[in-house]
Amino acid sequence: xxxxVTGKRKWLLRVVAVLFTLIVLLAVVALLYxxxxxxxxxxxxxxxxxxxxxxxxxxxxxxAAELFKQRVAPRILVSGLxxxxxxxxxxIQAGVPAQAIQMEDRSRTTxxxxxxxxxxxxxxxxxxxxxxxxxxxxxxALACFEHYGPEVQFYSCPSYVANTRPDWxxxxxxxxxxxxxxxxxGYWMCYGISPF
Numbered sequence: 001x002x003x004x005v006t007g008k009r010k011w012l013l014r015v016v017a018v019l020f021t022l023i024v025l026l027a028v029v030a031l032l033y034x035x036x037x038x039x040x041x042x043x044x045x046x047x048x049x050x051x052x053x054x055x056x057x058x059x060x061x062x063x064a065a066e067l068f069k070q071r072v073a074p075r076i077l078v079s080g081l082x083x084x085x086x087x088x089x090x091x092i093q094a095g096v097p098a099q100a101i102q103m104e105d106r107s108r109t110t111x112x113x114x115x116x117x118x119x120x121x122x123x124x125x126x127x128x129x130x131x132x133x134x135x136x137x138x139x140x141a142l143a144c145f146e147h148y149g150p151e152v153q154f155y156s157c158p159s160y161v162a163n164t165r166p167d168w169x170x171x172x173x174x175x176x177x178x179x180x181x182x183x184x185x186g187y188w189m190c191y192g193i194s195p196f
Contacts, residue, residue: 045072048075048126049075050072050157053079054082054107058090063157075100077117077120078103102120110144111144122152131155133158134158135158136176
């Protein structure tokens with residue numbers, strides 16, 4: 001009987017070792033190739049509205065304006081406290097008519113972006129929605145919107161920051177990318193928002 005317990009323990013240790021090795025390998029791959037892990041890009045599709053999330057830089061409203069000009073959606077909803085006015089101005093300067101822009105200016109987090117924007121989208125009867133955010137933020141943003149609005153079909157068309165930017169921008173981007181991993185895990189554990 002003692003031999004069987006030892007055999008079971010050895011088997012359990014092997015399973016734990018294999019799982020630990022797989023987790024470490026996944027973490028290494030995720031850190032070395034963040035775009036493959038963090039980015040979700042559905043490509044431009046026809047939708048009722050484009051939701052552009054605040055908290056990034058000028059690349060987000062640029063991407064939303066580009067999609068609007070491609071006529072993928074007739075309206076843009078800007079979501080995020082503090083960024084709405086700046087993003088609205090950027091969208092208008094990029095050629096988006098002011099009457100096509102709606103603002104949600106209460107949200108301070110990605111989760112709140114989803115909750116507050118979905119409330120507006122439901123009232124307007126939106127069924128197909130494109131989310132525009134930075135590529136490294138697209139997985140968590142899309143997961144939040146899908147979690148809080150399961151009856152709506154969400155797509156992700158993220159913006160991409162060019163590598164030709166100054167060093168401080170690239171350093172700031174790297175910092176944001178690596179902070180995204182604990183945020184993904186935190187949203188999963190605290191709010192039940194699965195990133196997969």
